[in-house]
Amino acid sequence: MSLFDHKLSEIQSMLHKKEITIPDLVDESFKRIAAVDGDVKAFLALDEENARKQAEELQESGKTGILNGVPIGVKDNIVTKGIRTTAASRILHNFDPIYDATVVNKLREAGTITVGKLNMDEFAMGSSTENSSFQKTRNPWNLDHVPGGSSGGSAASVAAGEVPFSLGSDTGGSIRQPASFCGVVGMKPTYGRVSRFGLIAFASSLDQIGPITRNVEDNAHLLEAIVGVDPYDSTSANVPGETFAANLTGDVKGLRIAVPKEYLGEGVSEEVKQSVLAALKVLEGLGATWEEVSLPHSKYGVATYYLLASSEASSNLARFDGIRYGYRAENAENLIDLYKKTRAEGFGDEVKRRIMLGTFALSSGYYDAYYKKAQQVRTLIKKDFEDVFESYDVIIGPTTPTPAFKIGEIIDDPLTMYANDILTIPVNLAGVPGISVPCGFSGGMPLGLQIIGRHFDEKTVYRVAHAYEQATDFHKEKPAL
């Protein structure tokens, strides 16, 4: 049994009773990484010397707290001073940040120990982590399958027991989809809940950082530690910090659940449907009620998302030009040539595709037809959610239409890859919070239940997720790695 099979409160109790030490926890992490990461390939960089030093210091300091002394992995698009940060892109292959992201500062205050940086799709563009410039992460449940993406390393490292928890980022499903594929818990908070300062921007109106953990309670603790308004991110929301973990009562009596018919429709596999219906039965047994509803514009989510996210990305990624940091092409004839060669050699295919799609959608003559149109449809999608939340407390459906697919299976087919995010994308477009919790298996691969809440109502989302988790055993299953 691993120390990381215990939830945070148990780990803290063991530390308190001196049954274990903080250096033991860090040791557990590096031992497991040494044993399995050759297969899983979740980590892009490790910071062992510093992590061990911090463990000693924290052990001596006598500091306490629910996260204190616990090792964490951080997605490689979150900047960490002193640990190379690449966003899994060749264009940042040699980039050493000179400041920490706000979430990293908050983690330090909470006493977590960053053991390393986690693989992802380049600039978070992808659903399988196959778009990393450096390595392909594999699903701990079956190494022939993808871990999902873009936070594939974040989900795989937690599922593989290399770290008890990690941070990911979610623009169209990039926390929830890999959490679902790897059988762990992943939360995308409300847009604005967590500061994006130091998150390498992909689509600024959609990106959110969030926690990936083995269980709901730990997830709530980790989110509590990273939320809050930040003077360095003007889109971070000035809402009161909340105690999510203390509110996990297990009580869902009288809860009104909406189940969108579009989330159990065409393209969703039979086993996925059955697992969601079984989950609804569990919640009914706990005193909740559910009804079928409609989010009529769901089917337009993917198209809307690809136009908006790519447009924002084409602007955000303009900064990677080979001048101030990162990769610079050699033998450029002039400045424009330097930009073009640097970017051609530095970016992978999917990133180029999206930069070009975005540039096209924003270009003169096409802006109204594509970009503005997509912004208008976004309004309709957002309103779908508002309408449902007038009469219901949460929306429940699957996280993904199918379990994890095989490595290489759909990488050459962008539209099929994009369709994977059909159930997660609308949540980002509406800006509401959503969590994925384990709800079954299909062919040995995990399935995820998605629970979506109102703006800034993570509290209810967590309460429902926790009640469901406590009534089931799926989260206790571990890969045979």
Place this chain on the structure above:
Amino acid sequence: MTRISEEQVRHVAHLARLAVTDEEVHKFTEQLDAIITFAEQLNELDTSNVKPTSHVLDMKNVLREDKSAPGLDREEVLKNAPDHQDGQIRVPSIIE
């Protein structure tokens, strides 16, 4: 009907400051055409009276006090620069 031509792809690549080979132009034209064709399903919706959403939160001007604070350290910044000289980042000649 194709939505996008190879010529347009070359133009977009130039706007995006991406060098592309003929082979890439061919591939991206096909793929972007498929994606744009897919995106045109949005035209099924009448959005003539719908306001665009650029941002989901109801916040407008976010202001702060205009106070000076130290910026990034020059030496630190230059550590990541591909080429520098005399405390400045060096680039290829801009003026012909």
